[in-house]
Structure formats: structure tokens, C-alpha cells
Amino acid sequence: MIVGLDVGTSKVICLVGEVLADGSLEIVGIGSHSSKGMKRGVVINIESTVQSIQRAVEEAELMAGCNIHSVYVSVAGSHIRSLNSHGIVAVKNGEVQKEDIDRVIDAAQAVPISSDQRVIHILPQEYHIDSQEGIKDPLGMSGVRLEANVHLISGAVNAVMNVEKCIKRCGLGVDGVILSQLASSESSLSEDEKELGVCLIDIGAGTSDIAVWLDGALHHTAVVPVAGDQVTNDISMALRTPTQHAEEIKVKYACAMSSMASADQVLQVPSVGDRQPRSITRHALTEVVEARYEEIYNLVLDELRRSGYAERIPAGIVITGGTSLMEGAAELAEKVFQMPVRLSLPDCTKGMSDIVDNPIYSTSVGLLAYGSKEAEVTEISKRMMSKTQTKRETSVLAPKEIGSSFSAAKAWQKLKHWFQSYI
DSSP states (O other), rough: OOOEEEOSSSEEEEEEEOOOOOOEEEEEEHHHHHHEETTTEOOOOSSHHHHHHHHHHHHHHHTSSSOOEEEEEOOOOOTTTTEEEEEEOOOOOSSSHHHHHHHHHHHHHHOOOOOEEEEEEEEEEEEETTTEEEEEEEEEOOOOOEEEEEEEEEEEEHHHHHOOOOOOOOTTTEEEEEEEHHHHHHOOOOHHHHHHOOOEEEESOEEEEEEEEEETEEEEEEESSSSSSHHHHHHHHHHTHHHHHHHHHHHHHSSSSSGGGGGOOEEEEOOOOOOOEEEEEHHHHHHHHHHHHEEEEEEEEHHHHHHHHHHSOOOOOEEEEEGGGBBBBBHHHHHHHOOEEOEEEEEEEBBHHHHHHHOOOOOOOHHHHHHHHHHHHHHHHHHHHHHHHHHHHHHHHHHHHHHHHHHHHHHHHHHHHHEEEHH
């Protein structure tokens, strides 16, 4: 069993996946509960967060008919930092071994990181052997110099520890801490898009998370601290209505592009206290919402230009996350970015696809996919280590056996010589 736990600002989602005989993943359990105690991807109340996690996990256990012991958990927030780094080492025996790859990765991550930051991911982009570039897997290749380009992702120590603490307070272990947009990429992007160059924007309630893929590897990650909650707040302020009513209005009637909203459609807006409800056109509501969505997209565009990737993503933009569901969100994005934009649904081939076929589940489905790959890599590594150990034991035993046979033969020759001399 593999379990993904997406602890978001608005919702905690727990998915249980079972790895089938053919290696595919089937979702067998889903649990969801409103998130209390999180703000913009960071824990602000441990007790409330623990309760939300427990409710979601219990619901998933009930549906899957199993007990959950450990989870892969997502992490997000403005505390996330990332950078690209480079490492170089000499190849020991003229042929690249796993030890050489480990050493060059270690060399690449030997960069100064703030003491309040903790490395979450070290993701290889490509390797160079001597003058040959663009190598994805250098194992077994000949050369004398090995270089690696990697993408390092770190998060605030306290922020990550607080998430882990909440999970452990629920009696669960942590299999891995996964960056939210990295998990979403697993479920939302095709391999062709990753190779060609694409930008994923995961628009949640608290943050909008960016991931830029190029040549099949993650090259840039960033977080924009503006997302769905700000849209709700704008509606609440502009229409002078309580936040819970503003959220309902956003989900039911809001549109991200004013040209798509009718000026004839009139909505009833609840007022604060005992005041009478007021009327507003859907077009007027959309103007409020459009301004905030436009700001989110422009902040992402500024980040792409600043990092130098704005002109390196021919596959365009892929939007996902709960806030991307709004009518007109993709159309407005095309207008702002001036490139192809598509709304992505998580790719789930087996099990409850009718439920998880929704951008809200992009991160949690991605956690299952990421965890499945990690488990497979761990299993392969164990097999390789087992084979290596067996070979070493065989090579150690063999000389002893040969030496023992040689000594016995020599002793027998001496014994024969002694008998002959005695006779």
C-alpha cells in the first residue's frame, strides 16, 4: 500500500493506492476533510491540523478496508527555496559506477544553504562525461570526468518539522516529504510536455506553485503567495458579505473572464448581520474576480521572465489545483501569457477515476505516483546490493577453497613420500 496525504490550506486529502501485479497503481481509498490550522501552506495551529489529518485518514482507511501506518506528504509555502547547482568528480576506474554517481551528486549539493533551511529534494537534470553532454543515465559509461547538473529544493526547517509533527501526532510515519508542485507534475504533465518545455501552475487556496520542466527534468520552482483565498476575500470585501457566503458565491457563480459573464444575470448577495440581501450582476462579480486572477498570472509571468524561462516553454502553460476550476481561468491565462494553456486533470488509470478526475486531487494522486516510483527504485537498489554482496561472498570464499584443496594435495604428496622412504 502507498498512501498520499495532501495537507493543503483549504482541504486535507488522503489517498490509498495499491500496486498491482503489472506495476500499475489502483486507488482503493479516499478521505477528505476541511483543513483547519493551515495558512498559505504552513501550519499555524497544530491541534486543528492534527484533527483534520485524522478525519481524512480515518475516512480513507474505512473505504480501503485497511490500517494506514505511514504516508507520503506534500509540502508547500513561501518558505520553499530552490536553485540549480553543478558538481564534478573524477571517475575512479574509467567506467561510471553507482558510487561515482553518488559522489557527483554529493559534490553538486555542496552549496551554502541557510541554517534554517532543510534540503527536501536533490533532482538530477543531466550528466556530462568528459565532453559528452545531455546524458540522463551515465551508469556503465566510459570516461574519466563525470559532471552533474541538479535542482536543489529546500524548505524552512520549522515549517517542514511542524507538518511531520502533526502526522506523527496522528500515530503515522512519514515515508517522504514531497514538494507539492513536484507531486502535481507527476499526475498532470505528459512526458512530451516535460521534454519540450512546460510550466505547471498549481493554483490552490493559499499559494500558486510553479514548476518549470525542460528536457525531461525540473529546472525551476517558485511559489506565488496569492491564490484562491485572496479571490474569496476580494468578493467578501467588494460585496460586503461574510467569508463563507463569499466562498459559496465564488464556487457557484464566479467567472475569471468578464467577457464570458452576462450582465443580465442578477445574483442575491447575503449581507452582514440582519441587513437585507443585495443584488449584483454576474458581470460585476466577474470584474472583481478577473482582477485577482490577472494578478496571479502576471506574478507568474514576472517570475518566468526573471528566471529566464519565459521563452523556453514551447509546450506552454498547464494549470491545475482547485482554484483553476473556475470558468474562464484557462482563457484568461492564454490572454496573459500569450501561449497555449490547458487545464489538467490528474492522470489516474485505475480505481475511482470518476472521483479523482478533478484538479483538486492533482497533488494527492501525484504523491501516490511519486511514492510508487520511489518504492520501485528502492526495491531495485536492494536487489543490486544483494547481488553485489553475493558476488563479494563468492569471491572471498573461492580463494579459501582453492587454497584448502592445494594444501590437502601438498600434504598428501608429503605423506606418500614418507611412506616410500619408510618402505
